[in-house]
Amino acid sequence: MKRILPAVLATVLFANPLVSQAPATDATKLYLGAAWYPEAWPESRWERDLTLMQQAGINFVRITEFAWSAMEPSEGHYDLDWVNRAIRLAEKHGIAVVLGTPSAAPPAWLTQKYPQTLWVDQNGKRAEHGNRQQFNWANPKYRELSAKMASVMAERFGHDPNVIGWQIDNEYAEVSYDPQTKKMFQDWLRTRYGTLDALNARWTTSYWSQTYSDWSQIPIETKYGNPGLLLSWKRFISDTWRSYQKNQLDVIRTKADRRQWITTNMMGWFDEYDHYTVSQDLDLASWDDYVGSGHLNAARNGAAHDLTRGFLRKNFWVMETQPGFVNWHANNNALDKGEVRAMAWHDIGHGADAVEYWQWRSALNGQEEYHGTLVGADGEPVPLYDEVARVGKEFTAASHELMGTTVKSQVAVLQSYESRWAINWQRHNRQWDPVDALVSYYQPLRAEAHSVDIVSPSAPLDSYKLVVAPAMNLLTPQQTANLMQYVEHGGHLVFGQRSVMKDEDNSLQPARQPGPFAAPLGGRVEQYYALLAPVPVEGAWGNGTSAIWAEQLSAKDDTETLMRYGKSNGWLDGQPAAITKKVGKGRITYIGAWLDENTAKKAVHWMLDTSGVKSAWPVMPEGVELSLRESNQREIAILVNLSTETKTITLPGARKDILHNGESVTSVSLPAYGVAVLGNQ
Ligand code: GLA
Secondary structure (H helix, E strand, O other): OOOOOOHHHHHHHHHHHHHHHOOOOOOOEEEEEEEEOOHOOHHHHHHHHHHHHHHHHOOOOOOOOHHHHHOEEEOOOOOOOOHHHHHHHHHHHEEEEEEOOOOOOOOOOOHHHOOOEEOOOOOOEOOOOOOOOOOOOOHHHHHHHHHHHHHHHHHHHOOOOOEEEOOOOOOOOOHHHOOHHHHHHHHHHHHHHHHHHHHHHHOOOHHHHOOOHHHOOOOOOOOOOOOOHHHHHHHHHHHHHHHHHHHHHHHHHOOOOOOOOEEEOOOOOOOOOHHHHHHOOOOOOOEEEEEOOOOHHHHHHHHHHHHHHHHOOOOOOEEOOOOOOOOOOOOOOOOOHHHHHHHHHHHHHHEEEEEEEEOOOOOOOOOOOOOOOEEEOOOOEEEOHHHHHHHHHHHHHOOOOOOOOOOOOEEEEEOOOOHHHHHHOOOOOOOOOOHHHHHHHHHHHHHHOOOOEEOOOOOOOOOEEEEEEOOEEEEOOHHHHHHHHHHHHOOOOEEOOOOOOEEEOEOOOOOOOOOOHHHHEEEEEEEEEEOOOOEEEEEOOOOEEEEEEEEEEEEOOEEEEEEOOOOOOOOOOOOEEEOOOOEEEEEEEOOOOOOHHHHHHHHHHHHHHHHOOOOOOOOOOHHHHHHHHOOOOOEEEEEEEOOOOEEEEEEEEEEEOOOOOOOEEEEEEOOOOOEEEEOOO
């Protein structure tokens, strides 16, 4: 049926330039970039830097995200001419610019004149100058000053043809515990709960005489407080980062062309704020992808990419990554020769449209002198430069094929910050890590299905054949309804350990797990046990173990028991460990065991099979990662060999080898860190 737009809505949609000129966030090519700090160097040097970048195929730089003191040397006196000269010179070299607003590094004159803009730690100590991120994210004066700086930048560069986008601030992290922020938190609570009676009831404050009779009595707690209070403080932090960001974002939106997108650089598994809350005003999600020590862990790192792709449910940017090594780990080993290139393609495979190296060249002084770079202290290429230049050539060769493609998944894994926080505050077994739990499902799922989305339990789910919720400890009523509806519409919902235990205030549900899902499932968690040692499990997925944690399940007659515990603590012996039931057109499964790797593979195989998830591609040999990006017309396969041995892969049909002049291949042989990018014939 053709839907007719109501006249009022039509007027709004077509008259509002913000709607009719949607920002061009979908990249027009693959971007390769470097973080460049022209303010640290004489201008006579810039030409050489940009020439070397251009020769390496670098086609964008991110600048100015720490350059406040160079752009506003004293209050109200702006100098953006040098920024303009840097943008123009970059343009001459075919290098686009992403501008960072500099609020992560306020100038010394500012913090001296307005000390209230500095954050205060939990012991009441105010930050000092000399580092970065010393600002208070809630402080109104800081917001006024940082919006003014963003406004001056947007006025000058909002229509600049060589500026493609904006990064607000840099890696949001520090929060403040000053009295004014505490008062803001109390006001936030008043808005959320309305009355103290409601708050007291929902937090069960009668426990330990916590009952509040005045809003001003409510403390900030971060570790040992009431679970409702802990969760509220995190929600307040998230909302405050969102409004901090919006304060600058709105100013840029009003002044800049809509083709200039706005992002901020997030940090993978970092969980100090709810990334779904903070992402929603952005055009593009991006993150800083650092291995730190060791080597690329394809599953954990790949899941972090997919997590970032899930913030706005579309392609994203890797806004920073290490050129070989970092400087902040206990052992800052370099990635092996070839691994940086392999990592760049692994990023693209997971839906990144850009990879940027941090940084181009180390400042001669400053805290990060030892960090990996693309040119040395002498300004000339380091050994890694050639490898990045190869990536540059390859991105150019593959760009056309990859544009308009994205990762399409039949499987989603659910992730929620609220559930992670709720578990982390009360792990019960210190080894129980929510990210490890997620990866324990993600890894075998991706190995077999080749594409997995990681999304919030609030996201639309109907397009997935299988939704796996490894640790959905806390669900809001809206999220519960979303999951119920998914099952009603024919989806297969799999819960992992510790699921559906808490309500939206982090209180225990007055029901056994999985709360409202127990009735349709025809089974529930009778008791949970932290384990000292793994316990045996056996059944449809073979013989294996459950480590760290085990949940004793029960099942009604028409609910199928898939796995049972073997002999262990007596309580668990012979009891159900995994159960499933068809519910209408859909299905609910609950897995109470933390399965060993082998058993998890079989469990995942069963889940995919039962849900009708199929892939034309086989499971790859150990160490080889296959990623698929698709559009309506194309499927691009990206194969990366992260092992140290050569691996040969027989393809499901003839493919075009994009990095080798499009020659037709039916199998590929990948040396250690080898990469193949294959398109349809
Ligand atoms: C972070 C920051 C950068 C830089 C790198 C070093 O990601 O955003 O400014 O400090 O770490 O690895």
